[in-house]
Amino acid sequence: SIQGSEPSVDPALHPLSDEGGDEDCPICLDKVTERRKLQCGHGFCRACLEGSVKSLGEICPLCKKIYGTLRGNQPAGKMTHRPLRDRLPGYPDCGTIEISYVIPGGTQTAEHPNPGMYFSGTHRYAYLPDNREGRQVLELLNRAFNQRLIFTVGTSITTGQQNTVIWNDIHHKTSLNGGPHFGYPDPDYLKRVREELKAKGIE
Incomplete structure (x- = not known):
């Protein structure tokens, strides 16, 4: 972790x-x-x-x-991963990497929008193909997590909830399937996420 x-x-x-x-x-x-x-x-x-x-x-x-x-302002948390036997659409020759992010709720600091106020935490899952490129992206995401860049505190676009942990400009696949918006198949996703990470100095 x-x-x-x-x-x-x-x-x-x-x-x-x-x-x-x-x-x-x-x-x-x-x-x-x-x-x-x-x-x-x-x-x-x-x-x-x-x-x-x-x-x-x-x-x-x-x-x-x-x-x-x-460095970002991501609150403290844990990142773990495990292999799954499931095969992602578009990647029939390998299994899947499941990433788990756990960010507990807490009190906002001076680097957050509302210092002193409570923020709600999150537990998110994300998926990568368990092949060479997928494992390389996993290592880059590990570095981004260490640099506090994966999440931030703000207002959720999907729910409108304020003072909560949200994604921070590095896109993740949160579903195994369903197409390119949240899941697979999406043949260009690994290339795009590497470009997003490179823009933050992680390559």
């Missing part, structure tokens, strides 16, 4: 420089103090950038270029 963890920040990892400049900081909108410039060219106050790193990871707050490890 994979345990969620609190983010940590090591300023020595940041690709920063002390180059001067008079423009306003895009984060606080005041004159830049102790300017730090990323390799992409965008500059920020040192304190503003360090605050951004604590919440987002090593990513430019403006252009979203990733310099290190991107």
Whole structure:
């Protein structure tokens, strides 16, 4: 199982420089103090950038270029998986990997929409073909879970429930069949999810 963890920040990892400049900081909108410039060219106050790193990871707050490890605000939980004998539509030559995500309810922190308020948890299942590419995607999803990127706290699009654990931009197949919306067959799904993971620096 994979345990969620609190983010940590090591300023020595940041690709920063002390180059001067008079423009306003895009984060606080005041004159830049102790300017730090990323390799992409965008500059920020040192304190503003360090605050951004604590919440987002090593990513430019403006252009979203990733310099290190991107971190989300997923609450702590567990991710496990097991093999199934079932065969997914479109994958007749292999079994299935069933992923289980358990995120207990709790109290929202400063990185969530309503700090101090209760959020309801979730228990979700997802499915991958148990072949070479499916196992590679499983490893990428493990990394995304460790980086707190699979879930977030917000409002459910399907139920309208507020202050609950929801998916966070990395699509999962939650049904064994039924077609490409939630299940299989969907011949392009593994390619698409790898692209979504790559956009978050996981490849």
